[in-house]
Protein backbone atom coordinates (compact mmCIF):
# COMPACT_ATOMS: atom_id res chain seq x y z
CA UNK A 1 0.00 0.00 0.00
CA UNK A 2 1.53 3.27 -0.99
CA UNK A 3 0.07 6.64 -0.35
CA UNK A 4 0.94 9.70 -2.37
CA UNK A 5 3.82 10.91 -0.21
CA UNK A 6 5.44 7.51 -0.60
CA UNK A 7 5.28 7.57 -4.35
CA UNK A 8 7.48 10.66 -4.47
CA UNK A 9 10.06 9.16 -2.15
CA UNK A 10 9.99 5.87 -3.97
CA UNK A 11 10.51 7.58 -7.30
CA UNK A 12 13.54 9.34 -5.83
CA UNK A 13 14.96 6.05 -4.57
CA UNK A 14 14.43 4.37 -7.91
CA UNK A 15 16.27 7.09 -9.76
CA UNK A 16 19.29 7.06 -7.47
CA UNK A 17 19.63 3.33 -7.06
CA UNK A 18 18.94 1.91 -10.53
CA UNK A 19 16.56 -0.74 -9.30
CA UNK A 20 15.11 -0.93 -12.78
CA UNK A 21 12.78 -3.57 -14.00
CA UNK A 22 14.58 -5.79 -16.50
CA UNK A 23 12.59 -7.97 -18.87
CA UNK A 24 9.65 -8.34 -16.55
CA UNK A 25 11.81 -9.38 -13.60
CA UNK A 26 10.74 -7.78 -10.36
CA UNK A 27 13.82 -6.39 -8.61
CA UNK A 28 15.11 -8.28 -5.56
CA UNK A 29 15.41 -5.09 -3.48
CA UNK A 30 14.00 -1.60 -3.09
CA UNK A 31 17.27 0.30 -3.17
CA UNK A 32 17.82 0.61 0.58
CA UNK A 33 21.45 1.53 1.08
CA UNK A 34 21.85 -0.45 4.31
CA UNK A 35 19.63 -3.37 3.29
CA UNK A 36 19.72 -3.68 -0.51
CA UNK A 37 17.81 -6.98 -0.61
CA UNK A 38 14.98 -5.96 1.71
CA UNK A 39 11.75 -5.48 -0.12
CA UNK A 40 11.20 -6.24 -3.78
CA UNK A 41 10.29 -4.33 -6.91
CA UNK A 42 7.43 -4.63 -9.38
CA UNK A 43 4.41 -4.83 -7.12
CA UNK A 44 2.66 -3.23 -4.21
CA UNK A 45 1.41 -5.50 -1.40
CA UNK A 46 -2.00 -4.34 -0.18
CA UNK A 47 -3.20 -6.95 2.30
CA UNK A 48 -1.70 -10.00 4.02
CA UNK A 49 -3.78 -12.86 5.36
CA UNK A 50 -1.60 -14.95 7.66
CA UNK A 51 -3.17 -18.27 8.59
CA UNK A 52 -0.95 -20.32 10.88
CA UNK A 53 -1.17 -23.25 13.23
CA UNK A 54 1.31 -22.81 16.06
CA UNK A 55 2.65 -25.85 17.89
CA UNK A 56 4.22 -24.22 20.93
CA UNK A 57 5.72 -27.39 22.38
CA UNK A 58 7.58 -28.41 19.21
CA UNK A 59 8.18 -24.85 18.07
CA UNK A 60 6.76 -25.41 14.61
CA UNK A 61 4.33 -23.40 12.56
CA UNK A 62 2.41 -24.44 9.49
CA UNK A 63 -0.07 -22.68 7.29
CA UNK A 64 -0.55 -20.24 4.45
CA UNK A 65 0.21 -16.58 3.93
CA UNK A 66 -1.81 -14.92 1.16
CA UNK A 67 -0.91 -11.53 -0.25
CA UNK A 68 -3.31 -9.36 -2.22
CA UNK A 69 -1.10 -7.16 -4.34
CA UNK A 70 -1.00 -5.03 -7.44
CA UNK A 71 1.65 -5.11 -10.15
CA UNK A 72 3.50 -1.88 -10.91
CA UNK A 73 5.13 -3.35 -14.03
CA UNK A 74 4.78 -6.45 -16.15
CA UNK A 75 6.04 -9.41 -14.11
CA UNK A 76 7.42 -12.63 -15.54
CA UNK A 77 8.96 -13.31 -12.14
CA UNK A 78 8.85 -11.50 -8.84
CA UNK A 79 10.35 -11.96 -5.40
CA UNK A 80 9.20 -12.25 -1.83
CA UNK A 81 11.51 -12.05 1.18
CA UNK A 82 11.31 -15.34 3.07
CA UNK A 83 13.77 -17.24 5.26
CA UNK A 84 13.67 -20.93 6.19
CA UNK A 85 10.75 -23.42 6.32
CA UNK A 86 9.71 -26.13 3.90
CA UNK A 87 7.52 -24.70 1.19
CA UNK A 88 4.68 -26.99 0.20
CA UNK A 89 3.32 -24.93 -2.67
CA UNK A 90 3.01 -21.41 -4.08
CA UNK A 91 -0.11 -20.23 -5.89
CA UNK A 92 -0.61 -17.18 -8.05
CA UNK A 93 -4.25 -16.25 -8.65
CA UNK A 94 -5.26 -19.65 -7.30
CA UNK A 95 -3.03 -21.79 -9.54
CA UNK A 96 0.10 -23.64 -8.44
CA UNK A 97 3.26 -22.09 -9.92
CA UNK A 98 7.00 -22.73 -9.99
CA UNK A 99 9.27 -21.06 -7.51
CA UNK A 100 12.89 -20.94 -6.54
CA UNK A 101 14.88 -19.82 -3.51
CA UNK A 102 18.14 -17.90 -3.21
CA UNK A 103 19.24 -16.87 0.26
CA UNK A 104 16.43 -14.78 1.71
CA UNK A 105 14.61 -14.43 -1.62
CA UNK A 106 11.67 -16.52 -2.76
CA UNK A 107 11.38 -16.16 -6.53
CA UNK A 108 7.89 -16.73 -7.87
CA UNK A 109 7.31 -17.63 -11.52
CA UNK A 110 3.71 -17.06 -12.61
CA UNK A 111 2.30 -19.35 -15.35
CA UNK A 112 1.98 -16.34 -17.65
CA UNK A 113 3.39 -12.81 -17.22
CA UNK A 114 1.28 -10.62 -14.96
CA UNK A 115 0.37 -7.41 -16.79
CA UNK A 116 1.31 -4.04 -15.29
CA UNK A 117 -1.20 -2.27 -13.06
CA UNK A 118 -3.31 -5.34 -12.27
CA UNK A 119 -4.36 -6.87 -8.97
CA UNK A 120 -3.09 -10.38 -8.24
CA UNK A 121 -2.91 -12.81 -5.34
CA UNK A 122 0.04 -14.89 -4.27
CA UNK A 123 -0.11 -17.48 -1.52
CA UNK A 124 2.62 -19.57 0.05
CA UNK A 125 1.92 -22.72 2.07
CA UNK A 126 4.76 -23.69 4.37
CA UNK A 127 5.77 -25.40 7.60
CA UNK A 128 8.72 -25.96 9.87
CA UNK A 129 10.72 -24.63 12.77
CA UNK A 130 11.22 -20.86 12.33
CA UNK A 131 14.86 -19.75 11.97
CA UNK A 132 15.94 -16.83 14.06
CA UNK A 133 17.26 -13.91 12.03
CA UNK A 134 20.49 -12.37 13.23
CA UNK A 135 22.30 -10.12 10.80
CA UNK A 136 23.79 -8.10 13.61
CA UNK A 137 21.63 -5.05 12.99
CA UNK A 138 19.30 -5.40 15.99
CA UNK A 139 19.80 -5.59 19.76
CA UNK A 140 18.35 -9.13 19.89
CA UNK A 141 17.75 -12.10 17.60
CA UNK A 142 14.74 -11.48 15.42
CA UNK A 143 11.80 -13.40 14.07
CA UNK A 144 9.36 -15.87 15.61
CA UNK A 145 10.87 -16.46 19.06
CA UNK A 146 9.59 -19.36 21.10
CA UNK A 147 10.82 -18.78 24.65
CA UNK A 148 9.22 -21.89 26.14
CA UNK A 149 5.72 -21.22 27.37
CA UNK A 150 5.07 -18.63 24.72
CA UNK A 151 6.01 -16.89 21.49
CA UNK A 152 6.92 -13.35 20.57
CA UNK A 153 7.64 -11.94 17.12
CA UNK A 154 10.30 -9.21 17.12
CA UNK A 155 11.39 -8.04 13.68
CA UNK A 156 13.00 -4.61 13.58
CA UNK A 157 14.61 -4.16 11.14
CA UNK A 158 14.76 -7.36 9.05
CA UNK A 159 13.16 -10.26 10.96
CA UNK A 160 9.69 -10.36 9.37
CA UNK A 161 10.86 -12.70 6.58
CA UNK A 162 11.74 -15.21 9.31
CA UNK A 163 8.08 -16.11 9.81
CA UNK A 164 6.07 -15.12 6.73
CA UNK A 165 6.74 -14.34 3.05
CA UNK A 166 6.71 -10.57 2.72
CA UNK A 167 7.72 -7.48 0.80
CA UNK A 168 9.96 -6.67 3.72
CA UNK A 169 10.55 -2.92 3.62
CA UNK A 170 8.70 -0.05 5.32
CA UNK A 171 8.11 1.51 1.88
CA UNK A 172 5.44 -1.12 1.25
CA UNK A 173 3.01 -1.03 4.15
CA UNK A 174 -0.15 -3.13 4.05
CA UNK A 175 -3.15 -4.12 6.13
CA UNK A 176 -3.34 -7.53 7.83
CA UNK A 177 -5.65 -10.33 8.85
CA UNK A 178 -4.25 -12.99 11.20
CA UNK A 179 -5.83 -16.39 11.84
CA UNK A 180 -3.57 -17.99 14.44
CA UNK A 181 -4.50 -21.36 15.91
CA UNK A 182 -3.00 -22.31 19.29
CA UNK A 183 -3.61 -25.07 21.81
CA UNK A 184 -5.70 -24.08 24.82
CA UNK A 185 -5.12 -22.31 27.19
CA UNK A 186 -2.79 -20.14 25.08
CA UNK A 187 -4.02 -16.75 23.96
CA UNK A 188 -2.92 -14.81 20.86
CA UNK A 189 -2.42 -11.06 20.79
CA UNK A 190 -1.52 -9.37 17.51
CA UNK A 191 -1.79 -5.99 15.79
CA UNK A 192 -5.15 -4.29 15.44
CA UNK A 193 -8.30 -5.67 17.00
CA UNK A 194 -9.50 -9.12 17.94
CA UNK A 195 -12.30 -9.93 15.49
CA UNK A 196 -13.15 -13.54 16.31
CA UNK A 197 -12.24 -16.62 18.31
CA UNK A 198 -13.25 -20.11 17.28
CA UNK A 199 -12.65 -23.15 19.47
CA UNK A 200 -12.29 -26.71 18.15
CA UNK A 201 -10.73 -29.86 19.63
CA UNK A 202 -8.65 -28.23 22.33
CA UNK A 203 -7.43 -25.47 20.03
CA UNK A 204 -8.56 -21.91 19.52
CA UNK A 205 -8.22 -19.84 16.38
CA UNK A 206 -7.76 -16.15 17.09
CA UNK A 207 -8.60 -13.78 14.27
CA UNK A 208 -7.04 -10.34 14.50
CA UNK A 209 -7.66 -7.59 11.96
CA UNK A 210 -5.54 -4.53 11.41
CA UNK A 211 -7.30 -1.89 9.35
CA UNK A 212 -4.40 0.56 9.24
CA UNK A 213 -1.36 -0.14 7.05
CA UNK A 214 1.64 -1.59 8.92
CA UNK A 215 5.34 -1.73 8.01
CA UNK A 216 6.39 -5.39 8.14
CA UNK A 217 8.91 -4.89 10.97
CA UNK A 218 6.03 -3.69 13.18
CA UNK A 219 3.88 -6.76 12.61
CA UNK A 220 3.71 -9.05 15.61
CA UNK A 221 2.06 -12.15 16.95
CA UNK A 222 2.51 -12.98 20.62
CA UNK A 223 1.30 -16.16 22.28
CA UNK A 224 1.05 -16.70 26.00
CA UNK A 225 -1.21 -17.06 28.96
CA UNK A 226 -2.48 -13.61 29.77
CA UNK A 227 -4.73 -11.53 31.91
CA UNK A 228 -6.35 -8.97 29.62
CA UNK A 229 -6.92 -5.52 31.00
CA UNK A 230 -9.02 -3.08 29.00
CA UNK A 231 -9.76 0.59 29.39
CA UNK A 232 -10.96 3.45 27.26
CA UNK A 233 -8.50 6.05 26.05
CA UNK A 234 -9.31 9.54 24.80
CA UNK A 235 -12.17 9.68 22.29
CA UNK A 236 -13.18 6.11 23.18
CA UNK A 237 -9.92 4.62 21.90
CA UNK A 238 -9.75 0.94 22.92
CA UNK A 239 -6.74 0.24 25.12
CA UNK A 240 -6.05 -3.45 25.81
CA UNK A 241 -3.09 -4.72 27.77
CA UNK A 242 -1.96 -8.35 27.90
CA UNK A 243 -0.13 -9.26 31.11
CA UNK A 244 1.22 -12.55 32.47
CA UNK A 245 -1.20 -13.48 35.30
CA UNK A 246 1.38 -13.22 38.10
CA UNK A 247 2.46 -9.77 36.90
CA UNK A 248 -0.95 -8.28 36.23
CA UNK A 249 -1.12 -6.08 39.34
CA UNK A 250 2.42 -4.69 39.10
CA UNK A 251 2.22 -4.16 35.34
CA UNK A 252 -1.05 -2.28 35.76
CA UNK A 253 0.87 0.31 37.82
CA UNK A 254 3.58 0.70 35.21
CA UNK A 255 1.07 1.33 32.42
CA UNK A 256 -1.45 3.39 34.37
CA UNK A 257 -0.44 6.61 32.58
CA UNK A 258 -1.05 5.34 29.04
CA UNK A 259 -4.36 7.18 28.62
CA UNK A 260 -2.88 10.48 29.87
CA UNK A 261 0.11 10.06 27.61
CA UNK A 262 -2.13 9.50 24.58
CA UNK A 263 -4.10 12.62 25.49
CA UNK A 264 -0.94 14.71 25.79
CA UNK A 265 0.74 13.39 22.64
CA UNK A 266 -2.52 13.86 20.71
CA UNK A 267 -2.50 17.50 21.72
CA UNK A 268 1.05 18.16 20.58
CA UNK A 269 1.42 15.75 17.62
CA UNK A 270 -2.17 15.45 16.39
CA UNK A 271 -4.69 12.64 16.92
CA UNK A 272 -3.51 9.14 17.86
CA UNK A 273 -3.25 7.51 14.41
CA UNK A 274 -4.59 3.96 14.94
CA UNK A 275 -7.66 1.97 15.91
CA UNK A 276 -6.35 0.73 19.28
CA UNK A 277 -3.38 0.77 21.62
CA UNK A 278 -1.99 -1.32 24.44
CA UNK A 279 1.02 -3.35 25.49
CA UNK A 280 1.80 -7.00 25.81
CA UNK A 281 4.22 -8.13 28.49
CA UNK A 282 5.88 -11.34 27.37
CA UNK A 283 6.65 -13.92 30.02
CA UNK A 284 10.40 -13.93 29.56
CA UNK A 285 13.27 -11.53 30.20
CA UNK A 286 14.63 -9.35 27.37
CA UNK A 287 16.34 -6.01 27.78
CA UNK A 288 14.27 -4.34 25.08
CA UNK A 289 10.85 -2.98 24.27
CA UNK A 290 9.49 -2.78 20.73
CA UNK A 291 6.82 -0.44 19.39
CA UNK A 292 4.90 -3.05 17.35
CA UNK A 293 1.92 -1.27 15.84
CA UNK A 294 -1.03 -0.76 18.22
CA UNK A 295 0.52 -3.30 20.63
CA UNK A 296 3.92 -2.48 22.11
CA UNK A 297 6.00 -5.37 23.45
CA UNK A 298 7.61 -5.25 26.87
CA UNK A 299 9.39 -8.10 28.62
CA UNK A 300 8.98 -9.39 32.20
CA UNK A 301 12.10 -7.71 33.50
CA UNK A 302 10.89 -4.37 32.13
CA UNK A 303 8.12 -4.37 34.74
CA UNK A 304 8.81 -2.80 38.13
CA UNK A 305 5.41 -1.86 39.52
CA UNK A 306 6.87 1.52 40.47
CA UNK A 307 6.30 3.48 37.27
CA UNK A 308 10.03 4.18 37.08
CA UNK A 309 10.13 3.04 33.45
CA UNK A 310 7.68 5.77 32.45
CA UNK A 311 10.16 7.21 29.98
CA UNK A 312 10.25 3.92 28.05
CA UNK A 313 6.46 3.64 28.19
CA UNK A 314 6.19 7.12 26.66
CA UNK A 315 8.96 6.38 24.13
CA UNK A 316 7.21 3.31 22.71
CA UNK A 317 3.85 5.06 22.62
CA UNK A 318 5.36 8.04 20.75
CA UNK A 319 6.64 5.65 18.07
CA UNK A 320 3.02 5.10 17.05
CA UNK A 321 3.20 8.62 15.53
CA UNK A 322 6.92 8.63 14.70
CA UNK A 323 7.98 5.43 13.01
CA UNK A 324 4.66 3.61 12.77
CA UNK A 325 2.31 6.16 11.19
CA UNK A 326 5.09 8.24 9.63
CA UNK A 327 7.62 5.58 8.62
CA UNK A 328 11.11 5.91 7.35
CA UNK A 329 11.80 5.35 3.64
CA UNK A 330 15.29 4.02 4.16
CA UNK A 331 16.90 2.52 7.26
CA UNK A 332 19.63 5.18 7.26
CA UNK A 333 16.97 7.58 8.53
CA UNK A 334 16.38 5.61 11.74
CA UNK A 335 16.89 8.78 13.81
CA UNK A 336 13.45 9.85 12.49
CA UNK A 337 12.12 7.00 14.66
CA UNK A 338 14.42 6.80 17.65
CA UNK A 339 15.45 10.45 18.02
CA UNK A 340 11.81 11.51 17.83
CA UNK A 341 10.50 8.87 20.26
CA UNK A 342 13.28 9.71 22.70
CA UNK A 343 12.55 13.42 22.51
CA UNK A 344 8.82 12.74 22.90
CA UNK A 345 9.57 10.89 26.14
CA UNK A 346 11.44 13.97 27.35
CA UNK A 347 8.46 16.12 26.41
CA UNK A 348 6.34 13.87 28.63
CA UNK A 349 8.81 14.48 31.47
CA UNK A 350 8.60 18.22 30.83
CA UNK A 351 4.81 18.04 30.81
CA UNK A 352 4.60 16.11 34.08
CA UNK A 353 7.35 17.94 35.95
CA UNK A 354 8.65 21.33 34.97
CA UNK A 355 10.59 23.08 32.26
CA UNK A 356 13.53 23.23 34.59
CA UNK A 357 13.62 19.48 34.93
CA UNK A 358 13.81 19.23 31.16
CA UNK A 359 16.69 21.73 31.07
CA UNK A 360 18.60 19.68 33.68
CA UNK A 361 17.97 16.51 31.68
CA UNK A 362 19.18 18.13 28.45
CA UNK A 363 22.31 19.42 30.16
CA UNK A 364 23.10 16.02 31.62
CA UNK A 365 22.60 14.19 28.33
CA UNK A 366 24.50 16.83 26.39
CA UNK A 367 27.48 16.46 28.70
CA UNK A 368 27.36 12.67 28.49
CA UNK A 369 27.21 12.71 24.71
CA UNK A 370 30.06 15.24 24.56
CA UNK A 371 32.20 13.25 27.00
CA UNK A 372 31.65 9.78 25.52
CA UNK A 373 32.26 10.94 21.96
CA UNK A 374 31.39 9.46 18.61
CA UNK A 375 32.15 5.82 19.47
CA UNK A 376 29.04 5.72 21.62
CA UNK A 377 27.19 8.63 20.07
CA UNK A 378 27.97 8.85 16.35
CA UNK A 379 26.22 11.58 14.37
CA UNK A 380 22.64 10.32 14.00
CA UNK A 381 22.05 10.99 10.29
CA UNK A 382 24.21 8.19 8.88
CA UNK A 383 24.41 5.30 11.36
CA UNK A 384 27.19 2.79 10.76
CA UNK A 385 25.80 -0.38 9.13
CA UNK A 386 25.57 -3.05 11.81
CA UNK A 387 25.08 -0.47 14.54
CA UNK A 388 21.75 0.95 13.52
CA UNK A 389 20.38 1.38 17.03
CA UNK A 390 23.38 3.23 18.43
CA UNK A 391 23.34 5.85 21.17
CA UNK A 392 23.78 8.70 18.71
CA UNK A 393 20.55 7.86 16.91
CA UNK A 394 18.63 7.99 20.21
CA UNK A 395 20.33 10.68 22.27
CA UNK A 396 22.05 12.93 19.78
CA UNK A 397 18.92 12.52 17.62
CA UNK A 398 16.77 13.77 20.49
CA UNK A 399 19.23 16.57 21.27
CA UNK A 400 18.96 17.61 17.61
CA UNK A 401 15.26 18.18 18.13
CA UNK A 402 15.81 20.10 21.34
CA UNK A 403 18.46 22.26 19.68
CA UNK A 404 16.00 22.92 16.84
CA UNK A 405 13.36 23.94 19.37
CA UNK A 406 15.77 26.34 21.08
CA UNK A 407 16.81 27.70 17.68
CA UNK A 408 13.40 28.31 16.05
CA UNK A 409 11.21 28.72 19.15
CA UNK A 410 8.34 26.69 20.56
CA UNK A 411 5.70 27.86 18.15
CA UNK A 412 7.56 26.98 14.95
CA UNK A 413 8.94 23.80 16.54
CA UNK A 414 5.61 22.31 17.63
CA UNK A 415 4.05 23.46 14.39
CA UNK A 416 6.78 21.48 12.60
CA UNK A 417 6.15 18.29 14.60
CA UNK A 418 2.40 18.48 14.01
CA UNK A 419 2.72 19.22 10.31
CA UNK A 420 5.21 16.38 9.83
CA UNK A 421 3.03 13.86 11.73
CA UNK A 422 -0.01 14.93 9.76
CA UNK A 423 1.43 15.30 6.27
CA UNK A 424 3.14 11.90 6.20
CA UNK A 425 0.60 10.00 8.32
CA UNK A 426 0.23 6.35 7.22
CA UNK A 427 3.04 6.90 4.72
CA UNK A 428 6.78 7.43 4.57
CA UNK A 429 9.15 10.35 4.93
CA UNK A 430 12.83 11.13 4.58
CA UNK A 431 14.99 13.51 6.63
CA UNK A 432 14.74 16.17 3.91
CA UNK A 433 10.94 16.15 4.28
CA UNK A 434 11.26 17.03 7.95
CA UNK A 435 13.85 19.73 7.27
CA UNK A 436 11.62 21.30 4.62
CA UNK A 437 8.73 21.55 7.09
CA UNK A 438 10.96 23.08 9.78
CA UNK A 439 12.25 25.62 7.25
CA UNK A 440 8.74 26.57 6.16
CA UNK A 441 7.54 26.88 9.77
CA UNK A 442 10.50 29.01 10.85
CA UNK A 443 11.14 30.90 7.62
CA UNK A 444 14.82 30.05 8.02
CA UNK A 445 17.39 28.18 5.98
CA UNK A 446 18.26 25.30 8.29
CA UNK A 447 20.54 23.32 5.98
CA UNK A 448 23.68 24.20 7.92
CA UNK A 449 21.98 23.51 11.27
CA UNK A 450 20.91 20.00 10.23
CA UNK A 451 24.16 19.28 8.41
CA UNK A 452 26.07 19.82 11.64
CA UNK A 453 23.62 18.09 13.98
CA UNK A 454 23.03 15.03 11.83
CA UNK A 455 26.32 14.42 10.04
CA UNK A 456 29.24 16.28 11.67
CA UNK A 457 31.25 14.13 14.12
CA UNK A 458 31.71 17.26 16.26
CA UNK A 459 28.75 17.70 18.63
CA UNK A 460 27.32 21.17 17.84
CA UNK A 461 26.72 23.83 20.51
CA UNK A 462 23.31 24.71 21.89
CA UNK A 463 24.09 28.41 22.33
CA UNK A 464 20.65 29.27 23.78
CA UNK A 465 21.50 27.02 26.75
CA UNK A 466 25.20 27.84 26.88
CA UNK A 467 26.03 24.27 26.02
CA UNK A 468 29.23 23.70 24.13
CA UNK A 469 31.36 20.65 23.52
CA UNK A 470 34.26 22.77 22.31
CA UNK A 471 34.09 25.24 25.20
CA UNK A 472 37.25 27.20 25.82
Ligand code: TRP
Nearest residue numbers: 138139154156157288289290389
Ligand atom coordinates in the same frame (compact mmCIF):
# COMPACT_ATOMS: atom_id res chain seq x y z
N1 TRP B 1 12.74 0.21 18.32
C1 TRP B 1 13.21 -0.29 19.61
C2 TRP B 1 13.11 0.93 20.56
O1 TRP B 1 12.10 1.47 20.75
C3 TRP B 1 14.60 -0.83 19.55
C4 TRP B 1 14.72 -2.08 18.74
C5 TRP B 1 15.23 -2.19 17.47
C6 TRP B 1 14.31 -3.39 19.08
N2 TRP B 1 15.17 -3.45 17.02
C7 TRP B 1 14.60 -4.22 17.99
C8 TRP B 1 13.72 -3.91 20.22
C9 TRP B 1 14.27 -5.57 18.01
C10 TRP B 1 13.40 -5.28 20.23
C11 TRP B 1 13.68 -6.09 19.13
O2 TRP B 1 14.05 1.44 21.05
Ligand code: ZN
Nearest residue numbers: 315337338341
Ligand atom coordinates in the same frame (compact mmCIF):
# COMPACT_ATOMS: atom_id res chain seq x y z
ZN1 ZN C 1 12.51 3.43 20.07
